[in-house]
Amino acid sequence: MRLVCIRAEGRARHAVERADGLHEIAADPGDPQAVAALLQDPAAALPTGRVFDPARVDFLxxxxxxxxxxxxxxxxxxxxxxxxxxxxxxxxxxxxxxxxxxxxxxxxxxxxxxxxxxxxxxxxxxxxxxxxxxxxxxxxxxxxxxxxxxxxxxxxxxxxxxxxxxxxxxxxxxxxxxxxxxxxxxxxxxxxxxxxxxxxxxxxxxxxxxxxxxxxxxxxxxxxxxxxxxxxxxxxxxxxxxxxxxxxxxxxxxxxxxxxxxxxxxxxxxxxxxxxxx
The missing domain is CATH 3.90.850.10 (Fumarylacetoacetase-like, C-terminal domain)
Incomplete structure (x- = not known):
């Protein structure tokens, strides 16, 4: 799994990088507890359904x-x-x-x-x-x-x-x-x-x-x-x-x-x- 942190539409987000784009997941990069949970079990990350174009975001x-x-x-x-x-x-x-x-x-x-x-x-x-x-x-x-x-x-x-x-x-x-x-x-x-x-x-x-x-x-x-x-x-x-x-x-x-x-x-x-x- 490839996890990225991006800035899209004015705020930081976590996403999973896939061939068809960056799939946002429900883990707030600014919340230490959410980040800790994500890093301890990345496979449990919940998708939000939003997909971002890598060419239209800033990578953090x-x-x-x-x-x-x-x-x-x-x-x-x-x-x-x-x-x-x-x-x-x-x-x-x-x-x-x-x-x-x-x-x-x-x-x-x-x-x-x-x-x-x-x-x-x-x-x-x-x-x-x-x-x-x-x-x-x-x-x-x-x-x-x-x-x-x-x-x-x-x-x-x-x-x-x-x-x-x-x-x-x-x-x-x-x-x-x-x-x-x-x-x-x-x-x-x-x-x-x-x-x-x-x-x-x-x-x-x-x-x-x-x-x-x-x-x-x-x-x-x-x-x-x-x-x-x-x-x-x-x-x-x-x-x-x-x-x-x-x-x-x-x-x-x-x-x-x-x-x-x-x-x-x-x-x-x-x-x-x-x-x-x-």
Whole structure:
């Protein structure tokens, strides 16, 4: 099942993506209890009978207001970097919900920096709540998977050892287009590709993750209770802009695509800050 969150006729709605359109379901994206119920049992979602044309709606992040977003850095065994030692523990940081836009929506290139970078990643959305989750049962807590662009303002990220400023510029990253439910998905079989203006910048299989999804859920839930709608973003391979020679940062007009086999393609153009109204 492919769950989307859209803005249609002036309000946010959940829908199921099918070949003939977006079928609205009775789950208010602004109601945490309704979202939790949907993520715990997507198959029980009740259709309203309304169908929307994907070309006539705005896509929002598939989870509109996640309570927690945990992101992982340095999480791949890189074929081009065979001698780099694997970390003992992951480097974790957090993002805020308003730093993310949905599929097809513009990424905001801030005036404060010329180092807006891209990072294609796999996002894991929690469906079943849990605290101190055992690794062997961790995947049972997953509602589904989505694409994620961990848009980063590199100079602000490097102001100190803390990543918070550079990872939390308003509308600098994206999430979507759909949440694909976990049934039938083998995360290790997924392959990530990131393109900028059609040129492949990043490409790797999820089977090369150092810290797997089950390990990450167990680790994060050891200190933070996980709730439906929480997101764990699993890391990016090399090839992002600041890892290239010369660096390749984003400018207005660029188009970033994050594609994951079996999940879909998240596509966003970059726009100047002055096009956003606060």
């Amino acid at each position: 992040p598939p989870v509109l207001s996640p309570g927690k977003i945990f992101c992982v850095a340095t999480n791949f065994r890189e074929p081009t970097l065979p001698d780099r030692p694997a970390p003992e523990y992951p480097l974790l940081f957090t993002r805020f919900a308003d730093t993310l836009v949905g599929h097809g929506q513009p990424l905001r290139k801030p005036d404060e920096s010329d180092r807006h970078d891209f990072e294609g990643e796999l996002a894991v959305v929690i469906g079943k709540p849990g605290f101190r989750i055992a690794r062997e049962s961790a995947l049972a807590h997953v509602a589904g998977y989505s694409c994620f662009n961990d848009g980063s303002i590199r100079d602000w990220q490097k102001h100190s050892t803390q990543f918070t400023p550079g990872k939390n510029f308003f509308a600098s990253g994206s999430f979507g287009p759909a949440l694909v439910t976990a049934d039938g998905i083998d995360p290790a079989a997924l392959r990530l590709t990131t393109r900028v203006n059609g040129v492949v910048m990043q490409q790797i299989g999820m089977d090369r993750m150092i810290f797997g999804i089950d390990w990450l859920i167990a680790y994060v839930s050891a200190f933070a209770p996980l709730a439906p709608g929480d997101v764990i973003v699993t890391g990016t391979p090399t090839g992002f802009g600041s890892s290239r020679t010369p660096p390749r940062f984003l400018t207005p007009g660029d188009v970033v695509e994050v594609e994951i086999t079996g999940i879909g393609t998240l596509r966003n153009a970059v726009a100047a800050a002055n096009v956003f109204v606060m």
